[in-house]
Amino acid sequence: MSVSLVILAAGMGSRMNSDRPKVLHPLGGAPLLAHAMQAGAALEPERVVVVTGHGAEAVAKAALAHDPDARIVHQGEQLGTAHAVLQVRDALEGAAGDVIVLYGDTPFVSAQTLTAMIAARAHHAVVVLGFEAIDPGRYGRLVTAGDRLERIVEYKDATAAERAITLCNSGVVCADASVLFELVAEVGNANAAGEYYLTDIVALARARGLSAGVVTCPEAETLGINTRAELAAAEAAFQARARAEALDNGVTMIAPETVFFALDTAIGRDTVIWPNVVFGPGVTIESDADIRPFCHLEGCHVSRGAQVGPFARLRPGTELAEDVRVGNFVEIKNAILDAGAKVNHLSYIGDASLGAGANIGAGTVTCNYDGVMKHRTEIGAGAFIGSDTMLVAPVHVGADAMTGSGSVITQDVPAGALALARARQVNKPGLASRLRARLLALKAGSRED
Numbered sequence: 001m002s003v004s005l006v007i008l009a010a011g012m013g014s015r016m017n018s019d020r021p022k023v024l025h026p027l028g029g030a031p032l033l034a035h036a037m038q039a040g041a042a043l044e045p046e047r048v049v050v051v052t053g054h055g056a057e058a059v060a061k062a063a064l065a066h067d068p069d070a071r072i073v074h075q076g077e078q079l080g081t082a083h084a085v086l087q088v089r090d091a092l093e094g095a096a097g098d099v100i101v102l103y104g105d106t107p108f109v110s111a112q113t114l115t116a117m118i119a120a121r122a123h124h125a126v127v128v129l130g131f132e133a134i135d136p137g138r139y140g141r142l143v144t145a146g147d148r149l150e151r152i153v154e155y156k157d158a159t160a161a162e163r164a165i166t167l168c169n170s171g172v173v174c175a176d177a178s179v180l181f182e183l184v185a186e187v188g189n190a191n192a193a194g195e196y197y198l199t200d201i202v203a204l205a206r207a208r209g210l211s212a213g214v215v216t217c218p219e220a221e222t223l224g225i226n227t228r229a230e231l232a233a234a235e236a237a238f239q240a241r242a243r244a245e246a247l248d249n250g251v252t253m254i255a256p257e258t259v260f261f262a263l264d265t266a267i268g269r270d271t272v273i274w275p276n277v278v279f280g281p282g283v284t285i286e287s288d289a290d291i292r293p294f295c296h297l298e299g300c301h302v303s304r305g306a307q308v309g310p311f312a313r314l315r316p317g318t319e320l321a322e323d324v325r326v327g328n329f330v331e332i333k334n335a336i337l338d339a340g341a342k343v344n345h346l347s348y349i350g351d352a353s354l355g356a357g358a359n360i361g362a363g364t365v366t367c368n369y370d371g372v373m374k375h376r377t378e379i380g381a382g383a384f385i386g387s388d389t390m391l392v393a394p395v396h397v398g399a400d401a402m403t404g405s406g407s408v409i410t411q412d413v414p415a416g417a418l419a420l421a422r423a424r425q426v427n428k429p430g431l432a433s434r435l436r437a438r439l440l441a442l443k444a445g446s447r448e449d
């Protein structure tokens with residue numbers, strides 16, 4: 001049975017008090033929208049349609065960055081959730097099977113819950129995701145009779161008796177595509193908000209003699225983000241879950257509460273993460289790696305046995321092969337470090353490749369930027385770069401070559417050669433002592449003045 005996803009993301013989110021569309025605020029380093037898309041992706045949907053409105057261009061860009069096959073539909077005016085779904089009819093033309101409607105601002109709905117909704121479709125034409133609310137507030141209420149869902153009543157339109165119901169509407173709906181669009185087309189806007197409510201499809205289905213049912217999930221899954229405070233609370237919930245998952249997967253963390261994950265962080269078993277490590281988007285770490293305290297990693301791949309930090313920064317495009325060592329106060333960007341290469345202290349390696357076993361001395365810099373363009377530094381296997389070497393790119397250092405400490409390397413170094421590019425040392429016997437005596441005398445003289 002095929003499934004298509006519709007993600008509603010046209011709302012402004014005025015309570016975020018932001019110039020940025022609500023669904024683009026980040027959670028675990030990824031836009032809120034990506035979380036909803038990822039939950040739905042577990043169903044291997046035939047089509048994914050994102051409804052944009054406020055900040056449409058930016059929202060479309062983020063949706064396509066997450067899933068290049070997603071279709072974007074623009075809702076020019078936000079006339080309600082049913083109106084939003086109706087805009088999608090053409091984009092789902094010819095898609096057989098079920099449609100699941102998700103909200104772009106509701107990031108925690110799990111793949112298991114969505115699977116349970118699909119399963120419940122065997123018994124009901126329309127399946128709604130509900131939850132028992134601790135504080136039902138302004139949520140829509142689910143009016144049931146036995147295991148049947150009769151209708152959904154929005155808070156604004158509810159009687160006191162209906163407001164006493166604690167079984168609430170999450171907003172997630174599943175129905176057969178053709179049935180869904182027929183029902184949605186019938187929805188009117190004669191209600192307290194003057195909006196086209198998607199929730200009205202339940203009563204419309206019942207009026208046709210179709211059955212509607214409820215699947216429930218924990219309230220935590222239905223958490224929607226409306227304010228910065230809710231975003232911060234959601235971040236805490238996301239991190240707690242990501243830490244628990246990493247521990248379950250066999251990652252050791254000494255102080256998990258100080259480690260921050262992104263939506264797509266992947267870490268192999270027996271890797272050790274020390275305290276105060278932050279993972280930005282796009283990080284994969286294989287088994288048995290050691291990420292020491294106070295590191296920031298983003299867009300990088302760390303292989304088995306590699307050691308990073310303390311105090312290291314791995315930026316996008318960093319690829320560390322097995323047993324590489326990256327030590328304190330080292331920044332690496334867009335660089336490939338082959339097996340066993342070492343950059344242990346105070347260095348910047350950008351737009352570079354290091355051969356296997358290459359050793360980079362303390363304070364080395366790949367001078368990759370000329371103010372206009374970026375250039376590459378290539379260092380061969382087994383090369384030894386002396387401390388405080390400036391490698392002015394583009395430049396190539398051959399295998400097993402060496403550079404003298406303090407060299408400014410502007411020309412290629414052949415394999416096996418030693419490059420010295422610094423002033424020759426001259427010693428002047430006794431000159432330091434004489435100079436100091438003269439300076440002390442000058443200072444004493446100036447005090448008498």
Ligand code: UD1
Pocket residue numbers: 008009010011012051053075077078079080081082083084103104105138139140141152154168169170171196197198199224
């Ligand atoms: C909706 C439900 C309510 C449910 C609640 C759960 C309706 C009528 N009500 O109410 O029963 O308890 O969610 O959070 O559906 N959107 C569009 N285009 C529109 C209107 C909304 O794309 O024209 C999007 C919004 O960006 C948002 C989602 O749909 O992602 C829900 O809209 P919102 O206005 O938040 O609905 P609620 O009033 O919260």
Ligand code: MG
Pocket residue numbers: 224
């Ligand atoms: Mg809402």
